[in-house]
Amino acid sequence: MDQTLTLYALGAAAAAASLPGLKARLELSRAKHPSLGGHSWIARRMARLVPHYTYDEEGFFRSDAAPEDVAERRRAGLLQLAELYRQRFPETLRLGAEVEPGLSDMQFTAAYRVPYQYASVVRQYLRVGAFAASSSGVTLTDLDGNRAYDLTGSYGVNLLGHDFYKECVDRGIERVRAVGPVLLGAYTPLIAYNVKRLREISGLDEVSFHMSGTEAVMQAVRLARYHTGRSHLVRFCGAYHGWWEDVQPGVGNPRPVRETYTLQDMAGSSLRVLRKRRDIACVLVNPAQALHPNAGAPADSLLLDSGRSARYDRGAYSAWLKELRAVCSERNVPLIFDEVFVGFRLAPGGAQEYFGVQADMVTYGKTLGGGLPVGVVCGRKDLMKRFSTERPSDVCFARGTFNSHPYVMAAMHEFLQRLDTPEIRALYRDLNAVWDGRAQRLNARLEGQGLPVRVANLSTIWTVCYTRPSRYNWMFQYYLRAQGLALSWVGTGRFIFSLNYGEADFEAVADRFSAAACAMERDGWWWSDGTLTNRGIKRKVLGELLASFW
Numbered sequence: 001m002d003q004t005l006t007l008y009a010l011g012a013a014a015a016a017a018s019l020p021g022l023k024a025r026l027e028l029s030r031a032k033h034p035s036l037g038g039h040s041w042i043a044r045r046m047a048r049l050v051p052h053y054t055y056d057e058e059g060f061f062r063s064d065a066a067p068e069d070v071a072e073r074r075r076a077g078l079l080q081l082a083e084l085y086r087q088r089f090p091e092t093l094r095l096g097a098e099v100e101p102g103l104s105d106m107q108f109t110a111a112y113r114v115p116y117q118y119a120s121v122v123r124q125y126l127r128v129g130a131f132a133a134s135s136s137g138v139t140l141t142d143l144d145g146n147r148a149y150d151l152t153g154s155y156g157v158n159l160l161g162h163d164f165y166k167e168c169v170d171r172g173i174e175r176v177r178a179v180g181p182v183l184l185g186a187y188t189p190l191i192a193y194n195v196k197r198l199r200e201i202s203g204l205d206e207v208s209f210h211m212s213g214t215e216a217v218m219q220a221v222r223l224a225r226y227h228t229g230r231s232h233l234v235r236f237c238g239a240y241h242g243w244w245e246d247v248q249p250g251v252g253n254p255r256p257v258r259e260t261y262t263l264q265d266m267a268g269s270s271l272r273v274l275r276k277r278r279d280i281a282c283v284l285v286n287p288a289q290a291l292h293p294n295a296g297a298p299a300d301s302l303l304l305d306s307g308r309s310a311r312y313d314r315g316a317y318s319a320w321l322k323e324l325r326a327v328c329s330e331r332n333v334p335l336i337f338d339e340v341f342v343g344f345r346l347a348p349g350g351a352q353e354y355f356g357v358q359a360d361m362v363t364y365g366k367t368l369g370g371g372l373p374v375g376v377v378c379g380r381k382d383l384m385k386r387f388s389t390e391r392p393s394d395v396c397f398a399r400g401t402f403n404s405h406p407y408v409m410a411a412m413h414e415f416l417q418r419l420d421t422p423e424i425r426a427l428y429r430d431l432n433a434v435w436d437g438r439a440q441r442l443n444a445r446l447e448g449q450g451l452p453v454r455v456a457n458l459s460t461i462w463t464v465c466y467t468r469p470s471r472y473n474w475m476f477q478y479y480l481r482a483q484g485l486a487l488s489w490v491g492t493g494r495f496i497f498s499l500n501y502g503e504a505d506f507e508a509v510a511d512r513f514s515a516a517a518c519a520m521e522r523d524g525w526w527w528s529d530g531t532l533t534n535r536g537i538k539r540k541v542l543g544e545l546l547a548s549f550w
């Protein structure tokens with residue numbers, strides 16, 4: 001009896017001792033977004049289980065159980081588009097077919113333009129060219145001489161128009177011609193201006209130069225870990241921070257990541273975790289998430305139904321960043337703004353200026369290189385230091401052969417100088433009002449035409465949403481291309497406009513967008529008998545997945 005009591009007492013003591021740990025774990029669970037994106041470990045494991053299956057032509061046209069006459073309209077539409085592509089893009093497509101077998105990146109993007117069930121039929125009829133012969137203004141010209149409005153935004157690099165970057169690079173290289181391209185280790189004196197301006201723009205003490213946005217983020221996190229002595233980085237569900245291991249704990253990374261917490265964006269439960277845990281080295285924020293908090297960057301390969309949603313609320317997101325700032329200050333956790341994408345796009349002073357929040361470190365990249373590859377970290381002096389004065393062998397190593405490359409520094413110098421010119425400043429005037437107005441006008445037009453498609457935007461960053469449940473929204477990208485709009489491989493997931501899009505350019509894009517949607521509707525892809533729902537579509541896809549196991 002005594003022995004049993006002792007065992008009970010020991011058990012109770014052990015439970016009491018582990019209670020705080022249990023509570024912390026529960027709090028962490030509560031701070032995760034319920035989607036798969038919030039559960040990286042499960043998402044990775046599940047992704048490995050998804051079996052491949054593909055629709056034959058019958059299934060391709062009728063995966064929503066459309067009647068035969070609708071399937072016929074779709075078939076006719078596809079054949080017409082295929083013929084148009086064949087006639088219009090012969091050289092662009094020929095070179096693609098030649099290069100693709102040897103170019104891994106091209107194979108990947110070509111395979112993930114549409115949901116994989118439809119990919120083999122799409123690839124048979126609708127190959128997309130991935131080459132351009134020239135660029136000018138807001139347009140790209142392919143190898144067959146077709147000019148298209150550029151909505152790709154060059155992954156976000158193209159903020160001020162193709163010609164702007166050609167000039168930055170040409171003039172920049174001219175200025176460092178005497179030292180040439182391999183002055184590495186020593187610096188071009190032009191770097192002094194870049195450091196000065198970046199300190200002013202970021203409101204931070206020091207700057208370091210790297211070769212890509214991914215590397216800038218790696219370095220910022222490494223420094224935060226070094227100085228805090230803590231292990232974990234916090235990122236928010238869905239946010240992209242480059243393709244380095246610790247910032248990509250979910251699908252896409254073959255290895256599990258153990259020192260990253262993926263928390264829910266804009267949630268009090270996440271703030272509670274930040275207040276309680278002692279192992280958090282830094283908090284990473286990608287302000288582009290303001291357009292679709294807790295969801296990954298939208299891509300048409302994931303467009304299985306019409307569930308994509310996006311809505312930007314500046315007030316709510318600013319308030320969230322301020323709360324985050326306050327908790328990070330309270331807990332002495334470095335707050336890192338990853339402005340590799342949005343830096344200089346929302347305001348000349350970046351997201352910090354735009355949302356009115358000062359971070360402890362900021363990463364920049366993309367457009368800041370003036371057209372050349374770059375990554376930059378700006379940070380508080382105490383966080384940027386890479387060695388310990390008291391313990392000389394305690395260093396935080398960071399190198400990179402091409403960091404501070406003279407051409408990059410010179411093109412950046414041009415970029416930063418031009419940023420302050422009245423012409424460029426004028427482009428920022430009423431930036432939000434201009435782009436919100438354009439989005440609203442386009443939406444009103446689409447609504448007036450009874451078309452089931454709308455746009456949502458964070459300034460010049462746009463995404464397309466679909467209002468009627470459908471399995472074929474990903475087809476829309478091919479109608480848009482046929483209208484002379486150049487899209488990136490994520491299709492209608494993301495359009496990125498450069499600030500030099502004038503009214504007439506935008507109206508031309510809006511006309512083409514609306515014409516593409518009319519053609520898509522005419523060809524029956526958005527057919528619905530009123531019974532189709534997004535949930536019903538998901539259920540059907542799940543059924544197909546399960547069936548394809550056996």
Ligand code: PMP
Nearest residue numbers: 212213214240241242286340341
């Ligand atoms: N952070 C953010 C927010 C980004 O958008 C990107 C690129 N899309 C990166 C980091 C990575 O930059 P890079 O592709 O230059 O490595």
